[in-house]
Amino acid sequence: MTDFSGDHRRLIDTVAAPDGARIDGAAVTYDHDGRTMEGYTVHDAAVAGPKPAVLIVHDWTGLREYPKARAHMLARLGYFAFCADVYGAGRRFDDHEEAAAEAGKYYGDLPLLRARVRAAYDVLAADPSVDRDRIAVIGYCFGGSAALEFARTGAPVRGTVSFHGALIAHEPADVAAIAGPLLVLTGGADSVVPDAAVAKFQDELRTRDDLDWQVTTYAGAEHGFTLPGEAYHAAADRRSWRELEAFLGEVLNGG
Template identity: 60%
Template sequence: MTTFSAEHQTLLDSVPAGAGARIEEETVDYDHEGTALEGYFTHDAAITDPKPLVLVVHDWTGLREYPKARAQMLARLGYAAFAVDVYGKGIRPEGEEAPAAEAGKYYGNLPLLRARVQAGYDKAIADPRVDASRVVVIGYCFGGSAALEFSRTGADLRGVASFHGGLVVHDPSDAKQIKAPLLILTGAADPVVPDDNVIAFENELRAADVDFEVVTYSGAPHAFTLPGIPPYRPKADARSWQRLTGFLTEVFA
């Protein structure tokens, strides 16, 4: 099993595994149009029936420990979790400038961003251990934006959740393609997603009659759920996780 850093282990330990649980994990090689990708799958092997699937999209530093810890938290709740790899095998940028540059490639090419999430979705739903009719996509920061973009493809999803993700308004709008309810968890002190941006995004969804909920956390800046960095806000993190678990219970029912 993955050995997590102290802050990510603390995060994982906030969701105790059930009695008799057997959490298993594996690296999953797949590709998108010739680009090698390396995802991460985890589930409770003690549950033998196909399980609802949660796709987890990483933040702008790539598929590192953090999305794997979140995936294991979901596995402890009885879901199958697949952390997708948007960037490509071995591409895990560090520092400040490199992650911004890598993420910028996809913000500047939204069809490619959607396609990379699609590749992970296609790989994950082919696994017999998952229930392909019950899929939710979630994401953090860059991954939140990616999850919302993927919803615009009209994919057959039960729900989509974005944690402090960028809210990209489209003109012309393609929001009518969204079939799944959206849960948007954002910070009230996030300069990346100011109030005007939230309102503009809501207005686009309203015009398309999309089922959405926006929850704003006071004092929470961008990246408020990522432990080990200054923007982390434990209260907003705990509250947003609780809202996610309620959302999953609702949409998977």
């Protein structure tokens, strides 16, 4: 396993590895429009055959330990997980002002944001260990917004999940092409995504009668409630992970 720090190792260990599992993780270099990207892939190599897969989009600090830890958790559940790299190889940020500036480039250019997620999706779907007809996309904070934007393109994913992502409402509505169900997990004390933003986003979703969507709000949870740090909210993290498991079981495994 990658040498994870204490918080992230403890997070991974909340999901038990199956007996005989061989969880293999590795960096994957790919290209988008002339820029080198460095994603991360992990799955249980002891299990043969194409697997249902989950594409994970990182928060605004870039592809660091946290999304990789989530990928290991998903691999222990039997999924092939691939962490997208939206920013490009080497672009990882400890400073939140720098991270905000980098994320802002993509919030200001949604076609580019969508294209970066698509590039990662294409790498994942081409992997021979993946069942390309059973792929979901999830994201955290910035990555939650990115996952939802990717869904708007009509991407052939079975479902999309946003954890404490900014909810960008489009005017006019832009939900006609969304192919699968949406699960939006947000904090009841999130000052970045207040109730008014949630309501506006839901109103856009309601413009399409047949769209399958669910928004869950966790009392007392602030923005970034699953991320180790000051905003971490143990109950919201635990409950949102259970919702993710149930959602993936339904959309990827027919459960």
